[in-house]
Amino acid sequence: MDLIKRVVKKSLPFLISIGIGLGLIRVADFVERRQLAGALAGFETHSQALAALEEGDVKTAFELFALAATEFEDPRMRGFAIYEAANTGWFGQIADYQTLVDLYKYALRYDPDLYEAGFNLEYLYWLRFNSPSDIPQPEGDSGKTPGEEQDVPSGDI
Numbered sequence: 001m002d003l004i005k006r007v008v009k010k011s012l013p014f015l016i017s018i019g020i021g022l023g024l025i026r027v028a029d030f031v032e033r034r035q036l037a038g039a040l041a042g043f044e045t046h047s048q049a050l051a052a053l054e055e056g057d058v059k060t061a062f063e064l065f066a067l068a069a070t071e072f073e074d075p076r077m078r079g080f081a082i083y084e085a086a087n088t089g090w091f092g093q094i095a096d097y098q099t100l101v102d103l104y105k106y107a108l109r110y111d112p113d114l115y116e117a118g119f120n121l122e123y124l125y126w127l128r129f130n131s132p133s134d135i136p137q138p139e140g141d142s143g144k145t146p147g148e149e150q151d152v153p154s155g156d157i
Helices: 002-040 043-055 058-071 075-091 097-110 115-130
Strands: none
Touching (some): 043 075, 058 075, 075 115
8 A cells, every 4th residue: 555655646746747738738739720720711712702703703702702801810811812802893893992992901901011902002092193094993883083972061951
């Protein structure tokens, strides 16, 4: 009996450290799975958006890129998805000037290093002042240039 007590007494710190180590491994595994799930969230929607774009369904691709941006937890991936939504909206002629400006600004807020979004934003600003007739307008839009669509208070209530 004395022998068992001595063995337990001597091995107790070792057993406790193994228990703590196993607990830490479990916690690390849980955190890793959560991070992986968060990192992968949005990729399926993003892939669907790319597939819709390849099929020529620009409106669906635009909506799916915007949805993917809300699903991504990584700010850089979120910014890139917003950037892709803006590009799709611009080249598919389904987004107006102000929407594009807002989307590129949001993309830059999530990823300030996204050079392409900054370039496109600056290009939109340049178009506004230097070539207003080339400003992106959705198909079937009234053709108003930025600033014209805003209500001007007339004093009447």
